[in-house]
Amino acid sequence: TGQVNLGVIPGDGIGPEVTTEALKVLEVAAPGDVKFAQTTYDLGAERYLATGEVLPDAVLAEIRDQDALLLGAVGGKPNDPNLPPGILERGLLLKLRFELDHYVNLRPSRIYPGSVSPLSADVLGKGDVDFVVVREGTEGPYTGNGGALRVGTSAEVATEVSVNTAYGVERVVRDAFARAQRRPRKKLTLVHKTNVLVNAGSLWWRLFEEVAGEFADVTTDYCHIDAAMIYLSTDPQRFDVIVTDNLFGDIITDLAAAITGGIGLAASGNVNPDRTAPSMFEPVHGSAPDIAGQLIADPTAAILSAGLLLDHLGHPEAAARIEEAVIADLAAREPGARRRTPEIGDAIAARVAG
Ligand code: NAD
Ligand code: IPM
Ligand code: MN
Numbered sequence: 167t168g169q170v171n172l173g174v175i176p177g178d179g180i181g182p183e184v185t186t187e188a189l190k191v192l193e194v195a196a197p198g199d200v201k202f203a204q205t206t207y208d209l210g211a212e213r214y215l216a217t218g219e220v221l222p223d224a225v226l227a228e229i230r231d232q233d234a235l236l237l238g239a240v241g242g243k244p245n246d247p248n249l250p251p252g253i254l255e256r257g258l259l260l261k262l263r264f265e266l267d268h269y270v271n272l273r274p275s276r277i278y279p280g281s282v283s284p285l286s287a288d289v290l291g292k293g294d295v296d297f298v299v300v301r302e303g304t305e306g307p308y309t310g311n312g313g314a315l316r317v318g319t320s321a322e323v324a325t326e327v328s329v330n331t332a333y334g335v336e337r338v339v340r341d342a343f344a345r346a347q348r349r350p351r352k353k354l355t356l357v358h359k360t361n362v363l364v365n366a367g368s369l370w371w372r373l374f375e376e377v378a379g380e381f382a383d384v385t386t387d388y389c390h391i392d393a394a395m396i397y398l399s400t401d402p403q404r405f406d407v408i409v410t411d412n413l414f415g416d417i418i419t420d421l422a423a424a425i426t427g428g429i430g431l432a433a434s435g436n437v438n439p440d441r442t443a444p445s446m447f448e449p450v451h452g453s454a455p456d457i458a459g460q461l462i463a464d465p466t467a468a469i470l471s472a473g474l475l476l477d478h479l480g481h482p483e484a485a486a487r488i489e490e491a492v493i494a495d496l497a498a499r500e501p502g503a504r505r506r507t508p509e510i511g512d513a514i515a516a517r518v519a520g
Contacts, residue, residue, distance in 0.1 A: 242254070275295070431496075465510055465511050
């Protein structure tokens with residue numbers, strides 16, 4: 167209730183295109199007594215190329231004071247000579263996730279009636295696909311712990327060291343158990359590679375087992391990351407909640423998107439469960455330079471991400487209205503028909519408005 171300070175980072179490529187539609191839907195979905203005070207931050211490739219700035223400290227400080235954040239996507243064309251690799255990904259997106267302590271990267275996956283899955287009728291016939299990936303968001307191989315020696319020579323050695331702390335693993339595992347406990351099936355699967363990554367794997371396994379003791383009614387399961395890829399494509403119904411590390415979670419959730427109707431539908435929340443800083447909501451997809459500027463991107467993932475934002479702010483009914491509107495929109499999609507980005511946004515907004 168009252169005023170919500172909303173920071174918006176449209177970003178690059180299709181980011182601004184889909185964010186416009188998400189904001190449209192957010193406005194009509196929010197309860198009447200919620201007023202958004204919006205601040206837009208022009209962070210991304212354009213600003214970097216014009217000024218050399220990625221995320222100035224003063225801007226980060228302002229962002230930290232918002233109640234919630236909505237992000238489109240950041241990143242330029244692959245291998246653009248003017249844009250060093252990772253400059254925006256690491257310096258902007260990951261910096262926000264780390265600085266704002268987004269240790270739960272929440273990525274729900276559902277096959278909605280009406281979404282077009284590439285899975286066979288055989289696989290789909292086994293039942294509903296509805297799971298959520300709790301991807302660790304502040305550690306793993308993403309921390310930038312590593313380096314390169316003798317760069318450019320035939321003796322070059324490059325390392326990216328995965329950082330896993332007991333503190334970081336335990337808090338995300340506990341959050342995942344709590345989420346599993348709130349769902350009807352109450353099942354949590356740890357996905358890792360404990361047979362090879364024995365140091366990190368032992369830590370994850372030990373804490374998973376320990377925290378399981380506090381959630382006696384949650385069924386636990388484990389699979390190695392490689393086998394998890396098999397099950398996602400042959401038996402996705404076995405998953406309810408998945409908890410996993412930062413990099414495995416990144417990969418799992420693109421496949422999860424692909425099997426549940428496409429990357430254009432996959433929403434995410436970078437959540438700070440302790441609410442010591444604003445959480446940030448964004449589609450799973452990137453800036454899609456291959457289709458940017460044509461207004462043909464599907465804004466549904468960004469719209470569903472706005473729904474996750476409303477849910478996080480304590481408005482589950484508004485979030486549900488968005489999801490219902492998306493389901494209705496998907497059901498009404500004509501195969502082969504190509505609607506433009508704003509048409510999809512308008513259609514979903516109209517359904518939310520009733
Ligand atoms: P991508 O997700 O941008 O695109 C992958 C494929 O999916 C492309 O063919 C694209 O056209 C398609 N696609 C993506 N979103 C779509 C949508 N809403 N509707 C229809 N089609 C869609 O991944 P990429 O090509 O590997 O990366 C492009 C850039 O985005 C890179 O710079 C990368 O670092 C960055 N990136 C950013 C984020 C983020 O901001 N969260 C996420 C992933 C990638
Ligand atoms: C995502 C993206 C990011 C990630 C990149 C752009 C840093 O792929 O949000 O899934 O790997 O987390
Ligand atoms: Mn990704």
